[in-house]
Amino acid sequence: MTQQLKLRRVSAEGSFLRRLSADRPARPVYLALVLLIVLGWLLFALDGGQFLSLENVVGIQQRSAALGIVAVGQTLVILAGSLDLSVTYLISLTSLVAAEIMAGSDANVPAAVAAVLAVSALVGLANGLIVTRLRVHAFIATLGVALIIRGALDERYDGPAGSVPASFQHLGYDRIGPLPVSALLWAAVAASVWLLLSRTRLGYRIYAVGGDIEVARLSGVRTERVVVVAHVVCSVCSGIAGLLLASRLGAGAPTVGTDGGYDLESIAAVVLGGTALAGGRGGVAGTVGGVLLLAVLDSIFNQLEVNSFAKDVVRGVVLVAALAIYARRRRTS
Amino acid sequence: MRRTLPIFVVLAVLLVAIAVANPYFLEPPAFLAFVKRAAPLVILAAGQYAVIVSGEFDLSVGSLVTAEVVIAARLIDGSAEATWPVVALLIVLGLLVGLVNGVVTTLLRVPSFITTLxxxxxLSGAIFLWTGGAPRGALSEEFRELGRGSLGPVPWSVLILVVVAAAAAYAMRARFGHTLVAVGDNDRAAALSGVRVARVRTVAFMISGLAAAVAAILLGGFAGVSAQVGKGLEFQAITAVVLGGVALGGGRGSVVAAMAGAFTLEALFTLLNLYGISGALEPAVQGVIIIAAVALGAVRFPRRRVAATS
Incomplete structure (x- = not known):
C-alpha cells in the first residue's frame, strides 16, 4: 500500500519535472526578473522611496498590458516559424475601427468589438495566406501588409478620430484591488494561448511546424493551415490590444501603434522570454516574463528619471546580452 | 541567372512607364538625376546583400545612417578643414559597427535579427543622448558636394555608385564571393571544407556597415541634416534585395540583381509620384507591389524552392 503511494508520487513528480523542463527556456527570464525587482527595491530603499508601492506595481502592469497581449500573439507565429511585422499598423487600425463604430455610445460597443475582431482576423488570414499560398517570406509578406494598412490609414486619417464611451474606458483604467482590468485581460489572453499551446492538438502542431516544417508535413500535419491559424490568432491579439489602447485614449489614433513600436518590441519580448526566433522552442510563460522584465526596467528608469534615449541604449544592451547568455547555455547543455 | 532575369524585366517596364508619363526622363540630365537619387539605396542594398546572402539580417543600417549624418553635422559644424577627417571617421565608424554586429552574431551566437535590432x-538612443534630442551643427559645403555636386555633367554620387557597383560585382566573382554564398547556403558544409565561417560573416557585416557609411555621406549631402534621414532605410534595403530575387536565409541570388532591386524600388517611388499617388496611398501601392513581385518570383521557380528547403 505504502509502496504504491510512493510510486505514484514519484511518477507524478517525474511528469512535473518533465513539464518544467519543457518550459525550460522561460526560467532564466524569471530569474532575471526577480533579480531586477530586488535591484529596483534596493535602489529605491537607498533613495528613501518604495519600489513595490501599490502605485508602481499597478503602473508596471498597466504599461505592459498592451505590449503583453501583442507579444503573446507574436509568440504563436514565431513558434510556428513565422513572424509578424504588421502588428503596429493593425493596432492603429483597430483602435480607429473601435472608436469610429462606438462613436461615443454604449449601444455600439458589442458591434465595435465584433468589427475589430473581424477586421483583425481578416488581416491575419491575409498574412497567413500570403505566407503559405504565395510563398512569400513572412518578413516581406507582413511588411507589405503593414505598408498597405499604413497607406489606408494615411489616406483616411490625419489625427485621432471617433470616441469611446465612458463605460468602455473602464477597461483601460479600472482596477480590482492591485490588479488593473487591462492586466486581467492580458492574463486571460496569455492563459488561453498557453492552454492552446500545451493542451490542444493545434498547439502541438504549431511546435512541430516551427521545429521542422518538412518533417511536420511528412508526418501528416497540414502545415499551411497551422501557419494560417497562428497568424489569425496573432492578429486577433493585436486587435484586442487595439481595443485596449482605444479605451485608454478615449479615441482611435493612427499613430498609437507606431508610437509604441509594437512590432520590434513584441519580437524582442518574445525572444527575451527564451523563445527561439527560428521557431519550435519556447512558450507563452517566457514571453510574459520578457514583457514584465521590459516593464520593470522601464519603471526603474522612469523613477530614476533617466533620459528616455538612454533607456533605448540599455534596452538594446539587455536584449543582446540576454540572447548571448541563452546561446551559451544551449551550447553547454 | 534565370532567377535574376525577372527583376530586370520589371525594372525595364517601370522605366518605360516613367518615360511614357514624362518623355524627358530618358534624357541624360533627368536620368542622371534619377540615378543620383537612387544611389544611396542602391549602395545600401549592395551591403545588405552581402549580409543576407551569407544567411543573416542587418536591421541596424537605417539608424546607422542617421547616426552618421548627425555625427558628421556635429563634428564638422560648418568648417571646411574638418570635412575629410570626419569623412574618414564616418567610414571607420561604419566598419566598426559592422565588426561589432558580426562578432556578436558569430562568436556570441546571438541571432543577427536580435543583434542588429x-x-x-x-545607436538611435546613443545618438540622441549625445545631441540632446535634436541634431545640431551643420555640414560643410565640401561635404555636401559629394551628395549634391557633380563632375562636369555627371554627379559625384553616380561616380561613387559606379565604383561601388563594380567593386561589388568583382568581389562576388572572386573567391570571397563564392565563400560568402557557400556560407549562406550551408554553413556547416562550408566550415567542413575549410571556410572560416565566423570571419566571412563578420566581413559581410562590415561591408554592410561600410555601405551605410557611404550612403550616409551621400544622403547627408543630398538631403541635409535631419533626425529622420535614415528612417525605414533598413526595411527598404531588405525589400530591394528580396525584390532582386535574393533568398532570405542566404545562399542564393546575385548582387547585381539586388542593386537592380533597389533601382526598381526607386523607380516605383518616382512612378507613383508622377501619377500623383504621392503621399498617403504610396505605402499601400508599394506594399501590394512588393508582395506581388516576391510572390511571382516564388511561383515562377517552384522546383528551385523545393530544392532550397530540402
Missing part, C-alpha cells in the same frame, strides 16, 4: 536601439 539591439544595435538599432543602441
Amino acid at each position: 539591439g544595435m538599432l536601439l543602441i
